Amino acid sequence: MTQSLNKIKKDFTEGLSQISRFWGFPKGMGAIFAVLYLSPAALSLDEIAEQTGLTKGAVSTEVRTLARMGLVHRSSKLGDRKDYYTAETDFYAAIRSILQERQNSEFDRAVRSVKETLTALEENWVEDEEWNFVYERVKALQEFFDAIDSLAKAVIRLESLGLSNVTKILSVLK
Amino acid sequence: MTQSLNKIKKDFTEGLSQISRFWGFPKGMGAIFAVLYLSPAALSLDEIAEQTGLTKGAVSTEVRTLARMGLVHRSSKLGDRKDYYTAETDFYAAIRSILQERQNSEFDRAVRSVKETLTALEENWVEDEEWNFVYERVKALQEFFDAIDSLAKAVIRLESLGLSNVTKILSVLK
DNA sequence: TATTTCATTTAGTAATTACTAAACAAACAT
DNA sequence: ATGTTTGTTTAGTAATTACTAAATGAAATA
Numbered sequence: 331m332t333q334s335l336n337k338i339k340k341d342f343t344e345g346l347s348q349i350s351r352f353w354g355f356p357k358g359m360g361a362i363f364a365v366l367y368l369s370p371a372a373l374s375l376d377e378i379a380e381q382t383g384l385t386k387g388a389v390s391t392e393v394r395t396l397a398r399m400g401l402v403h404r405s406s407k408l409g410d411r412k413d414y415y416t417a418e419t420d421f422y423a424a425i426r427s428i429l430q431e432r433q434n435s436e437f438d439r440a441v442r443s444v445k446e447t448l449t450a451l452e453e454n455w456v457e458d459e460e461w462n463f464v465y466e467r468v469k470a471l472q473e474f475f476d477a478i479d480s481l482a483k484a485v486i487r488l489e490s491l492g493l494s495n496v497t498k499i500l501s502v503l504k
Numbered sequence: 505m506t507q508s509l510n511k512i513k514k515d516f517t518e519g520l521s522q523i524s525r526f527w528g529f530p531k532g533m534g535a536i537f538a539v540l541y542l543s544p545a546a547l548s549l550d551e552i553a554e555q556t557g558l559t560k561g562a563v564s565t566e567v568r569t570l571a572r573m574g575l576v577h578r579s580s581k582l583g584d585r586k587d588y589y590t591a592e593t594d595f596y597a598a599i600r601s602i603l604q605e606r607q608n609s610e611f612d613r614a615v616r617s618v619k620e621t622l623t624a625l626e627e628n629w630v631e632d633e634e635w636n637f638v639y640e641r642v643k644a645l646q647e648f649f650d651a652i653d654s655l656a657k658a659v660i661r662l663e664s665l666g667l668s669n670v671t672k673i674l675s676v677l678k
Numbered sequence: 679t680a681t682t683t684c685a686t687t688t689a690g691t692a693a694t695t696a697c698t699a700a701a702c703a704a705a706c707a708t
Numbered sequence: 709a710t711g712t713t714t715g716t717t718t719a720g721t722a723a724t725t726a727c728t729a730a731a732t733g734a735a736a737t738a
Contacts, residue, residue: 335635338624342642345617352611354528356726367645370637375685385728390686392726411684411736419641421648437526443519450512461509463544467593468516471541474595481673499655499673530696549715559698564716566696585705585714680738687732695724702717708710 339368343382358384359392363417366402372414400427422488429482441475448472513542517556532558533566537591540576546588574601596662603656615649622646 343364350360361382366373378393379386393415396402401424402415418424432438451465517538524534535556540547552567553560567589570576575598579588592598606612625639 333624333628335628335630335632335638338621338628339638341617341624342621345614345621348614348617349611352609352614358726367641368638370634386684387686387688387729388727394686413685419644421645435526437523440519440522440526443515443522447512447516447519450507450515454507454509454512456509458509460544464509464513464542467541470593471595484673499658532696560714561699561716561718562697568716587715682737683735685732685734688730690728690730692727693725695722697722698720700718700720703715705712705714707712 339364342368356392358382358388359396362389362392363396363401366415366417367419369417372405372416374412374414376412378415399431400424426486426488429486432482441479444468444472444475516542530566532556532562533570536563536566537570537575540589540591541593543591546579546590548586548588550586552589573605574598600660600662603660606656615653618642618646618649 343361346360346364346367347357348360350363351357361384362378365378365381373381375386375389375393378384379389382389384392393402393404397404397415401418403418405414405416406412407414418427448465448468451461451468455461517535520538520541521531521534524537525531535558536552539552539555547555549560549563549567552558553563556563558566567576567578571578571589575592576589577592579590580586581588592601622639622642625635625642629635
């Protein structure tokens with residue numbers, strides 16, 4: 331069975347779309363990244379729109395959030411007022427970038443609310459079995475989030491979470 | 505400012521709901537977990553429904569997927585035909601469980617499709633600059649997924665991703 | 679200044695996802 | 709059996725999210 335390169339590219343794009351959806355991102359986002367990732371040349375908004383089947387408007391907004399995540403980069407050629415986009419190929423860099431993005435996100439706000447619960451509890455202390463129970467539980471959760479947080483921060487600090495680092499981690503976890 | 509324990513619990517539940525949403529889960533799921541997590545006693549479906557404001561039907565289905573993820577546990581008291589649910593308090597165990605769940609998930613299917621793209625490319629080899637380019641890129645992505653995968657598998661194998669392991673990892677990444 | 683060429687925003691629609699209410703099924707008690 | 713008490717499924721609705729088409733804005737050129 332022989333397939334054209336275009337068909338293969340399309341399947342690949344499909345696959346990335348699903349992965350994108352799985353992580354809670356719009357599937358269009360995965361498609362955009364896939365198209366850029368497989369393109370040797372930087373692409374303009376319209377080219378991306380054409381190749382993904384999305385509207386220019388949709389591509390405009392989604393490519394922006396991709397850029398914020400560090401998964402694509404915007405560039406411009408002189409004497410040409412279109413913007414051009416390329417895919418980040420260093421995925422480890424992308425992960426760091428995403429983690430960083432999440433620092434100031436809705437997620438962090440929510441995590442902070444757990445800490446607030448904790449102080450609210452302390453300010454309303456009562457000698458009470460239920461109080462104790464709730465306090466211990468909330469505290470445990472907060473500590474867990476802290477552990478996650480320091481892990482994330484450590485990853486952010488790495489210049490490269492290259493294969494070498496991954497294998498290092500694996501050996502520790504052995 | 506003094507607040508009742510109930511108000512505090514409610515705020516906490518709210519917070520977990522948002523975290524749940526952030527990770528792409530229904531917010532009701534976070535609420536259910538929160539209620540169970542703060543309850544000293546195991547709760548029945550109806551009790552959960554009442555405390556979260558959801559319907560019994562909704563709780564029934566969501567609590568089931570929570571159980572599949574290992575975040576809650578179902579138990580039953582003899583002489584009582586209700587089911588009772590408790591929250592998993594070992595979050596590291598829960599993480600492992602979730603990772604395991606994901607192994608056979610939609611995500612894995614999608615990741616496999618990347619591998620398939622690769623073999624499709626190999627079966628359709630042409631001496632061609634574009635072919636080469638696409639091949640290299642897809643291969644790089646596939647290797648990245650493999651790295652992630654082995655990390656996940658390593659975590660699954662751990663009996664406990666306790667603080668000690670986390671600090672170990674942190675020291676390696678230093 | 680008017681025109682062209684692009685990107686962004688907006689207002690509305692389509693598609694998806696979370697949820698409800700009610701029917702159903704299973705297990706038990708009488 | 710018959711009625712109760714529970715959990716599950718289903719069919720439909722509400723809410724959310726992804727997207728489109730068209731208007732707007734901005735920057736450059738003529």
